[in-house]
Amino acid sequence: MIQEIADGVFVDLDYEGANVGCILTDEGAIVIDSPMIPTEAKHWAETVSKLSSRVLYVFNTDHHRAHILGNQFFDAPILAHEVAWKEMSNYKDTFIERTKNLFKKRPDVQKQLDDIDIIKPELAFTGRLLMNRGGREIHFIHMGGHTPATSGVFLPEEKILFTGDLVVVNEHPALGQCDSEEWLTKLRWLRKQKYAMIVPGHGPLCNVEASEPVSDYIRSMRAKVRKQFKAGRTKAEAAVVISQMIDYFPYRQGEKSMIEKRIRAGVSRVYDEMKLFYGQEEV
Numbered sequence: 001m002i003q004e005i006a007d008g009v010f011v012d013l014d015y016e017g018a019n020v021g022c023i024l025t026d027e028g029a030i031v032i033d034s035p036m037i038p039t040e041a042k043h044w045a046e047t048v049s050k051l052s053s054r055v056l057y058v059f060n061t062d063h064h065r066a067h068i069l070g071n072q073f074f075d076a077p078i079l080a081h082e083v084a085w086k087e088m089s090n091y092k093d094t095f096i097e098r099t100k101n102l103f104k105k106r107p108d109v110q111k112q113l114d115d116i117d118i119i120k121p122e123l124a125f126t127g128r129l130l131m132n133r134g135g136r137e138i139h140f141i142h143m144g145g146h147t148p149a150t151s152g153v154f155l156p157e158e159k160i161l162f163t164g165d166l167v168v169v170n171e172h173p174a175l176g177q178c179d180s181e182e183w184l185t186k187l188r189w190l191r192k193q194k195y196a197m198i199v200p201g202h203g204p205l206c207n208v209e210a211s212e213p214v215s216d217y218i219r220s221m222r223a224k225v226r227k228q229f230k231a232g233r234t235k236a237e238a239a240v241v242i243s244q245m246i247d248y249f250p251y252r253q254g255e256k257s258m259i260e261k262r263i264r265a266g267v268s269r270v271y272d273e274m275k276l277f278y279g280q281e282e283v
């Protein structure tokens with residue numbers, strides 16, 4: 001269900017996958033992320049078309065499927081961080097196949113995904129992009145942490161920040177492509193900011209304090225993986241961490257294996273970080 005969180009600023013938190021947003025200007029709309037299930041992406045595009053006759057840009061907060069798969073339903077250029085552009089340029093047909101595998105129990109969704117094209121960014125930025133358009137000031141800000149591409153959208157007037165997956169609420173953050181130290185640093189920075197509202201990548205609207213459980217989770221993952229690494233365990237052996245982390249956040253019935261996969265990718269990533277930091281020969 002769409003909700004207006006400030007004058008002309010809309011979010012929908014109910015689609016499968018990531019949260020989406022829409023910022024209206026006098027010249028058209030800026031859309032933030034697109035749902036991954038095609039019927040939902042179409043629904044989102046229709047909803048936006050009722051709010052504005054024109055979409056100026058679709059902004060992807062990162063290159064993960066939950067944020068980008070619905071891009072093709074908008075007649076507008078895609079804008080994202082340079083790394084998202086590079087990642088999306090490298091997506092092959094296997095990317096759609098792997099997406100279909102996530103919907104094994106939903107053949108209707110699998111069928112819809114047959115017609116999906118990956119629409120990659122036409123415009124990419126690195127540090128910070130300021131846009132003054134149609135009477136609205138919008139900042140696109142690189143955040144990193146979750147992925148090298150992760151970027152947010154800041155509205156200085158309303159003091160609203162869309163964080164992308166830098167902040168997720170009440171669900172397991174995905175550490176598979178993260179820089180865990182950078183992520184912790186960014187979250188510490190975030191908690192010093194005076195934002196009126198945060199739109200997280202997943203989960204309900206929140207404030208900066210909601211980023212604390214994400215920091216806790218990352219710290220815990222780092223400590224557990226470090227312990228395994230220092231004990232001389234291999235990456236495969238370090239997978240015991242999965243069962244130690246699985247109950248950290250709730251997950252929906254039937255999603256356990258998907259969450260375990262997500263944690264496994266995080267363990268692998270953090271293990272590599274430890275290896276880089278401590279050096280292999282010390283163990």
Ligand SMILES: [Zn+2]
Nearest residue numbers: 062064146165
């Ligand atoms: Zn992501």
